[in-house]
Amino acid sequence: MAGLELLSDQGYRVDGRRAGELRKIQARMGVFAQADGSAYIEQGNTKALAVVYGPHEIRGSRARALPDRALVNCQYSSATFSTGERKRRPHGDRKSCEMGLQLRQTFEAAILTQLHPRSQIDIYVLQADGGTYAACVNAATLAVLDAGIPMRDFVCACSAGFVDGTALADLSHVEEAAGGPQLALALLPASGQIALLEMDARLHEDHLERVLEAAAQAARDVHTLLDRVVRQHVREASILLGD
Amino acid sequence: MASVTLSEAEKVYIVHGVQGHTDILVGVKAEMGTPKLEKPNEGYLEFFVDCSASATPEFEGRGGDDLGTEIANTLYRIFNNKSSVDLKTLCISPREHCWVLYVDVLLLECGGNLFDAISIAVKAALFNTRIPRVRVLEDEEGSKDIELSDDPYDCIRLSVENVPCIVTLCKIGYRHVVDATLQEEACSLASLLVSVTSKGVVTCMRKVGKGSLDPESIFEMMETGKRVGKVLHASLQSVVHKEESLGPKRQKVGFLG
Numbered sequence: 001m002a003g004l005e006l007l008s009d010q011g012y013r014v015d016g017r018r019a020g021e022l023r024k025i026q027a028r029m030g031v032f033a034q035a036d037g038s039a040y041i042e043q044g045n046t047k048a049l050a051v052v053y054g055p056h057e058i059r060g061s062r063a064r065a066l067p068d069r070a071l072v073n074c075q076y077s078s079a080t081f082s083t084g085e086r087k088r089r090p091h092g093d094r095k096s097c098e099m100g101l102q103l104r105q106t107f108e109a110a111i112l113t114q115l116h117p118r119s120q121i122d123i124y125v126l127q128a129d130g131g132t133y134a135a136c137v138n139a140a141t142l143a144v145l146d147a148g149i150p151m152r153d154f155v156c157a158c159s160a161g162f163v164d165g166t167a168l169a170d171l172s173h174v175e176e177a178a179g180g181p182q183l184a185l186a187l188l189p190a191s192g193q194i195a196l197l198e199m200d201a202r203l204h205e206d207h208l209e210r211v212l213e214a215a216a217q218a219a220r221d222v223h224t225l226l227d228r229v230v231r232q233h234v235r236e237a238s239i240l241l242g243d
Numbered sequence: 244m245a246s247v248t249l250s251e252a253e254k255v256y257i258v259h260g261v262q263g264h265t266d267i268l269v270g271v272k273a274e275m276g277t278p279k280l281e282k283p284n285e286g287y288l289e290f291f292v293d294c295s296a297s298a299t300p301e302f303e304g305r306g307g308d309d310l311g312t313e314i315a316n317t318l319y320r321i322f323n324n325k326s327s328v329d330l331k332t333l334c335i336s337p338r339e340h341c342w343v344l345y346v347d348v349l350l351l352e353c354g355g356n357l358f359d360a361i362s363i364a365v366k367a368a369l370f371n372t373r374i375p376r377v378r379v380l381e382d383e384e385g386s387k388d389i390e391l392s393d394d395p396y397d398c399i400r401l402s403v404e405n406v407p408c409i410v411t412l413c414k415i416g417y418r419h420v421v422d423a424t425l426q427e428e429a430c431s432l433a434s435l436l437v438s439v440t441s442k443g444v445v446t447c448m449r450k451v452g453k454g455s456l457d458p459e460s461i462f463e464m465m466e467t468g469k470r471v472g473k474v475l476h477a478s479l480q481s482v483v484h485k486e487e488s489l490g491p492k493r494q495k496v497g498f499l500g
Contacts, residue, residue, distance in 0.1 A: 032264070032266070032297065032351070032352050033264050034264065034298075034299075034352055034353075034354070035351075035352075038297070038436070049297065049351070051296070051297035053300045056300075058299060073303075075296050075303055077293070077295060078294070078348040079268070079270065079293070079346075079349055080270070080291060080293065080345070080349075081270030081271075081272050081347045086272045086274065086345050086347075090293045090295070091304075092304070092305070122296070122300050122303070123295045124295065124303070126295055126297060126298040126349075126351075128268070128349075140489060142355070146283075
């Protein structure tokens, strides 16, 4: 179909990675002083920034307050200069609203909302490069941890695809644009529970298990990395406190 | 029909504020467009300011639109004169094709003195912009084709000599201050925004705030603004030139730095 070969005969992808290999991940917590929690993550060329405010009193209509748990509010916005063709509106369009809802669903599963009744937790994610849901979720996890909001577990996300009988983990923009099946998975690593699963395009159900396993393994690898980032951050913070 | 792959000239500048933490990200994208009817030989600039919700939860949804529009309109005004940017360099073929520079400002953290920080970041981003060189080829039937140069480093740079920077002077009591933090801005009832070029020429001036200013104070503040503006331009020039001289091996300081 397209002249681009997504998986070579030797098993290398377009950017030279192996099928199950992740892109380089670099992350930093506490990038903003004003917010309660913030984090920045780079996964290959995708850069995501997440900011958390809360738990605080419900803003706007008091009627929305839930008597037994906190309200999680997410907004996803994408910088206008992030994609190849300039994007007109950073947020408010259908894709951004849908992403916001998906993030909300993911984090309601992970945050212990019963501990903060009648309050609101705001998660704002900014994607400064055309990319995927996975980087947003990973950044938001770190930001929620930075804010000190109790969570059931890390939420680690990764995407997966399927080309030539092989499951690929952590799709880059080129591989996504090629139009094959794509799976987005958000996992709580300790229990192995899935917080969100989304699949686009057609995939035969015989292959589903393999793709799911590739995504889950990649998410566990992401968890190892994020865990290291959090521990490093805590170590730095405790050194500053003089402990 | 012109068939050409547009290579974007996007440069991102992060201006980190030291005190008060004002964080701005500016991206410049060059796209092909049609010149405006009243200025057929020139390209133009379009500004868009996004006050993201990460600065404060009040900016969620459409909350940040008001401030964003205000800042964008101010940017349009300070660039709305012949000398700020030479728009004729952006023309490709008169009345048909020109470069449109979309300057997108992203406000990440608001720590006071927004207008100044944004104008500095915009100037630095425009300095850094590289627009690919194109040629218009006309064949026998008269249809035009736009050809992009093969060399990715063959590009035109904008001259930002005369791009102005905004200096905000906040009136506190009987004196005025520059580069106010959030707390200082809260104490100030009236401010003067002065747009100054590197030579000390004032291109635009605006009074903001609910208080009133004495005409004498306005003259004083304008003089201070011109003085501070010249110093600001000089330091910005040295910083961007130093960064430029480091070449492609320079450290890209981002949030990870």
